[in-house]
Amino acid sequence: MLDAVVVGSGPNGLVAAVTLAAAGKKVLVLEAAPTIGGGARTAELTLPGIRHDVCSSVHPLGAGSPAIAAMHLAGVTWAHPEIPMAHPLDDGSAAFLHLDIDATIAHLGPDGRAYRRTFGSVARHWEHSVRFALGPPLAALLHPFAGARFGMLALQPASWLSRRFKTPMGRALLAGLAGHAAVPLTRIGTAGVGLTLGAAGHTVGWPFAIGGSGVIVGALAARLESLGGEIRTRTEVLEWSDIPPTRVVLFDTTPAIAARIAGDRLPAGVARSYRRLRPGPGVFKVDVALSGPIPWANPDVRRAGTVHVGGTYEEIARAEAEVAAGEHPERPFIISSQPVVADPSRAPAGTHILWAYCHVPAGSERDMTDAMFSQFERFAPGFTSLVSAVNRRDTTDLAADNANQTGGDITGGALSLRGLFARPKVFAPYRAAAGIYLCSASTPPGAGVHGMCGHHAATAVLRDLR
Numbered sequence: 410m411l412d413a414v415v416v417g418s419g420p421n422g423l424v425a426a427v428t429l430a431a432a433g434k435k436v437l438v439l440e441a442a443p444t445i446g447g448g449a450r451t452a453e454l455t456l457p458g459i460r461h462d463v464c465s466s467v468h469p470l471g472a473g474s475p476a477i478a479a480m481h482l483a484g485v486t487w488a489h490p491e492i493p494m495a496h497p498l499d500d501g502s503a504a505f506l507h508l509d510i511d512a513t514i515a516h517l518g519p520d521g522r523a524y525r526r527t528f529g530s531v532a533r534h535w536e537h538s539v540r541f542a543l544g545p546p547l548a549a550l551l552h553p554f555a556g557a558r559f560g561m562l563a564l565q566p567a568s569w570l571s572r573r574f575k576t577p578m579g580r581a582l583l584a585g586l587a588g589h590a591a592v593p594l595t596r597i598g599t600a601g602v603g604l605t606l607g608a609a610g611h612t613v614g615w616p617f618a619i620g621g622s623g624v625i626v627g628a629l630a631a632r633l634e635s636l637g638g639e640i641r642t643r644t645e646v647l648e649w650s651d652i653p654p655t656r657v658v659l660f661d662t663t664p665a666i667a668a669r670i671a672g673d674r675l676p677a678g679v680a681r682s683y684r685r686l687r688p689g690p691g692v693f694k695v696d697v698a699l700s701g702p703i704p705w706a707n708p709d710v711r712r713a714g715t716v717h718v719g720g721t722y723e724e725i726a727r728a729e730a731e732v733a734a735g736e737h738p739e740r741p742f743i744i745s746s747q748p749v750v751a752d753p754s755r756a757p758a759g760t761h762i763l764w765a766y767c768h769v770p771a772g773s774e775r776d777m778t779d780a781m782f783s784q785f786e787r788f789a790p791g792f793t794s795l796v797s798a799v800n801r802r803d804t805t806d807l808a809a810d811n812a813n814q815t816g817g818d819i820t821g822g823a824l825s826l827r828g829l830f831a832r833p834k835v836f837a838p839y840r841a842a843a844g845i846y847l848c849s850a851s852t853p854p855g856a857g858v859h860g861m862c863g864h865h866a867a868t869a870v871l872r873d874l875r
């Protein structure tokens with residue numbers, strides 16, 4: 410008899426499994442794919458010897474995760490680029506997120522004060538901020554003063570915060586950070602995404618994992634096995650009878666998948682709220698092998714790990730609103746990274762790689778390569794001539810790769826007012842029914858390779874098994 414079966418070996422599933430095994434529980438992880446890791450895998454997607462991150466690439470949330478830090482994972486080393494993030498503009502200027510907040514502020518000129526007022530206290534009180542950004546739900550109730558400071562800013566739409574910023578540089582920096590939310594910048598809570606990522610940049614940085622994101626899940630799997638846990642790949646759970654006898658089951662899946670498998674083992678109200686969580690938009694992703702570094706017009710952008718490509722605040726706001734309206738932006742907002750600047754192990758000497766995605770309507774099959782490459786040419790003339798090989802993936806490919814990525818959604822469910830308080834339900838978000846739990850990014854605190862959903866779910870399991 411097992412103590413726990415975890416369905417899915419994404420970072421949350423593995424963190425949950427390690428937490429349970431470390432508490433002496435007998436744990437089995439069942440993974441549908443041939444390889445472990447879900448949204449944190451690394452593979453040769455273009456040319457031999459070039460290691461691309463299949464999904465996640467940049468790890469402000471991994472480096473800031475209390476659960477991952479506490480595990481002291483052997484072999485996981487964060488590689489920090491000289492500049493965490495850059496955001497080029499058409500006139501050759503660029504905004505920069507430096508590790509040093511004062512350097513960021515100085516470069517923003519007239520918007521420096523607004524930046525300090527917005528990001529300063531969140532970064533200065535990072536150990537409190539992270540409790541709300543990555544902590545268990547309702548953590549604000551335990552720390553009302555710090556919670557109120559973070560919450561009042563974080564719950565706003567980014568469009569409200571943008572009124573504090575007057576220069577194209579300051580406004581673009583904010584739009585790029587909040588654009589990670591994958592919803593229009595007018596949506597409540599988008600400020601929180603931008604604030605968390607910006608403040609993380611000034612505290613834990615935006616590092617890569619040396620060797621790629623796959624190293625993180627590899628280290629989690631090794632820890633699990635050293636604690637007596639087991640992982641079976643190529644083992645998709647389609648129905649309840651696929652799960653061996655066990656005291657509890659944790660689903661590192663979307664709520665809809667968990668509801669389908671658990672069937673009438675879930676109370677009707679829970680099943681209803683699980684089916685109600687709407688997926689976010691889709692993603693179109695390219696991984697590119699390059700014969701040299703990207704020739705950014707602004708030479709300092711070459712030193713940045715992450716580059717937000719999308720121009721001004723207004724352009725990014727328009728692109729994200731178009732996606733939400735079911736349209737494909739002509740000038741998409743692109744989140745890209747150039748890992749070789751911090752981790753030369755990814756590609757043979759002298760060559761480089763680009764990891765980049767843009768948001769598209771859910772289920773889109775449109776090839777966005779040309780629109781994305783035009784954006785890169787716009788800020789890095791000559792980019793296209795360096796391209797040696799491209800791997801493209803549309804929303805259909807993403808969903809086929811990982812059943813959690815419904816319609817190409819990479820966020821585990823769209824950011825919404827309801828979802829801020831009920832992801833996927835208000836009370837006990839990790840507990841679905843007696844012995845059945847949800848531990849994926851569809852629970853608080855949401856998307857990202859931080860493992861905190863898995864950590865909180867495993868904590869709930871251990872409390873119940875006591």
Ligand SMILES: Cc1cc2nc3c(=O)[nH]c(=O)nc-3n(C[C@H](O)[C@H](O)[C@H](O)COP(=O)(O)OP(=O)(O)OC[C@H]3O[C@@H](n4cnc5c(N)ncnc54)[C@H](O)[C@@H]3O)c2cc1C
Binds near residue numbers: 470819
């Ligand atoms: C293109 C892309 C870029 C991203 N960029 C970043 C980034 O730079 N930084 C960052 O922090 N985050 C990033 N993310 C988000 C991050 O990868 C996810 O939020 C994170 O992986 C979620 O972890 P999880 O464990 O909840 O689920 P997942 O990682 O999705 O893992 C779920 C696992 O469950 C398996 N599974 C599903 N159903 C079943 C079943 N029925 N039976 C058995 N197995 C099943 C899947 O195959 C998968 O392996 C990105 C994601 C994508 C796709």
